[in-house]
Amino acid sequence: MLPRVVDAVVIGSGPNGLVSAIALADAGWDVLVLEAADELGGAVRSTTVDGWVSDRFSSNYPLGVASPVLRALELEQFGLRWAHAPLALAHLLDPGDEDAVAIHPDPTDTAASIGRDHPKDGDTWLRLYQDYVKIRGPFLESLLTSWPPVIPGLRLARKLGSAGELARFARFMAMPMHRMGQEVFEGERGRALLAGNAFHADAPLSGSVSGTMGWLLAMLAQDVGFPVAEGGSSALSSALVHRAEHAGAVLTTGTPITAIDVAAGKVTAVRTASGETVSVRRAVIADVSAQALYGELLPPASVPAGLRRDLENFEWDYPTVKLNYQLSGPIPWRPAEARDAGVVHLGGTADELVHVGADLDTGRLPTAPFLLIGQPSKADPSRSPAGTEAVWTYAHLPRGIADDASAEKLAGRMDRAIERYAPGFLELVVDRDLQRPSDFVQANASLGMGALGGGTTQLHQQLIFRPTIGLGSPRTVVSGLYLGSSAIHPGPGVHGACGHLAARAALRDASLLGPLTRIPTTAALRHLQR
Secondary structure (H helix, E strand, O other): OOOOEEEEEEEOOHHHHHHHHHHHOOOOOOOEEEEEOOOOOOOOOOOOOOOEEEEEOOOOOHHHHHOHHHHOOOOHHHHHOOOOEEEEEEEEOOOOOOOOEEEEHHHHHHHHHHHHOOOOHHHHHHHHHHHHHHHHHHHHHHHHHHOOOOHHHHHHHHHHHHHHHHHHHHHHHOOOHHHHHHHHOOOOOHHHHHHHHHHHOOOOOOOOOHHHHHHHHHHHHOOOOOOOOOOOHHHHHHHHHHHHHHHHEEEEEEOOOOEEEEOOEEEEEEOOOOOOOEEEEEEEEEEEOHHHHHHHHHOOHHOOHHHHHHHHOOOOOOOEEEEEEEEOOOOOOHHHHHEEEEEEEEOHHHHHHHHHHHHHHOOOOOOOOEEEEEEHHHHHHHHHHHOOOEEEEEEEEEOOOOOHHHHHHHHHHHHHHHHHHOOOOOOHEEEEEOOOHHHHHHHHHOOOHHHOOOOOOOOHOOOHHHHOOOOOOOEEOOOEEEEEEOOOOOOOOOEEEHHHHHHHHHHHOOOOOHHHHHHHHHHHHHOOOO
C-alpha cells in the first residue's frame, strides 16, 4: 500500500533517480521512489549465477569515482568498494602487434608507452595530464554540479589564467577528436588512444566536441582508472539505495507509473498501473526518457505542440550490442598490456576509427567494428570462479538500425575480431550471452532502440538543446515537474549529475525565493516550446 500524499515522487531508481531522492530526503522532504522493474538500480545492475557475475548494462565507472556529486555521498560508508585492474586501459592497433599503447597507474609509464614511436608524444602526454590536474576540480564541478555553471565556471577561468588561455581551452574542447589527435600527437599511438576513448560516446570523431569526450575519458583513466564496483555493478546501486534509505526515502519496486496528473499548469499526483494515486505537495522528478515523460506520462494537453514536434527529431545514440562471455581462462592476447588491462580497445588507428564512425552514421554495418572490451575479473577476482575469466564486449549498430538480425550479424563479427587479436580465444568460451538492442529495451524502457546513453552526445543535442530546444535545465513546462535523467544536461554517464541538478532545481523552486526562478523559467520554456 503506497502513501496517499508525499512531498515528492521520484519516478525511476537509476543512479540519477536515487541521487535526486537522497538530495530531497537530506533536505527533510518526504520522498517516495517508484521503480517499474522488480529490482532497483535502473541500468546499473548485475546478476550472479553459479559464481559468475555479469554487469548487464554499464560496468566501468571512472565518472562514478571522479564525480563531485557521488563523492559527496560517501558511498563507501554504505558498502561500496572500488576495484582496479593493474592497468586501466590498453588499445590494440594491429592484430600482429606484440605490444599495445596503454594507460598505466604512473603517468610516466603511460608516457613511455605512448612515446614508443614518437618520443615527443610522451612529453605531450605528461603536459596534457598536468594541465588537466590543474583544472580538474573546477572543470568537473562546471560539468556536473550546476547549470548554468556560473561559479565553477569563474573558478575554471581563474585557473586557466589569461583570457587567451581561456579562449585556447574553449577551442580545444570544441575540436573534433580526429583533429585534436593530429594537433597534439605526432604518432599513431597517442592519436589512437584518444580516439578509442572518444568512441565510448557516439559523437563522430570528425564532429565538433568529440575531442572533449576522448580527452576527458583519457584523463580520467590516468587519474582514477577505469574501476568496477567490487561484486558487480549492483553493488553501486545497492550503496545508493542504502544511502537513500538512510536519508529517509521510501523505495518501492514493481510499480510502473502510467500517468502524471496536472492541474492549472502544476503537477499534482502520479498514478500507478495498479490504480493507486499518490498526490505530491512539492515535486515529481522523472528519471525516465524524454519520450516517456512527454509522450506517455503527461496529459497531451500539457505538452506544447512545439515540444512534441521537436521530440520527433530527438536522436538516440548508437544501438548497442553486448556479448557476455564465461571463459575457462584469460584471453590469450599477444600484447602483455592487454593481459593486465581492465578495459581493452580493439579498433586500430584513429584514421580507421573515423571510417568505423562513418559506417555507423551512414547505415553500414562495420566489417571491422570498434570493440570496447571489459575484463572485470582482472580487477575483481570475485567476478568468476578461480582460474576463469568473466569478460564482456560491446559494439554499435548503425544509427537507427536495431533489429535482431543485424545484432546477430554484428555479434559474429565481434567474436571473430577478438579471435584475430587473440588466437585461441574462441576455444576458451564456456558460455556466450548476447544482449541485443531489443533486450535492452525490454529490460529498461528508457533505453530507446538499445541506446545506453539516453540520446546522442553530439553538440546539436547537448547543453540548451538537450533533450530539445530549451534552457538546458531539468525544469519542464509543468510547474513542479522535473526531468532528472540522462535526457538532460550533462547527459550519459554514471555520475549522478542529472539527478543532482533536478533535485537542486526542485529545492530552489520550493524555497521562499522560488517564484523568482520558477515562474520566469517556466514561462520562458513555454514560450520556446509552444
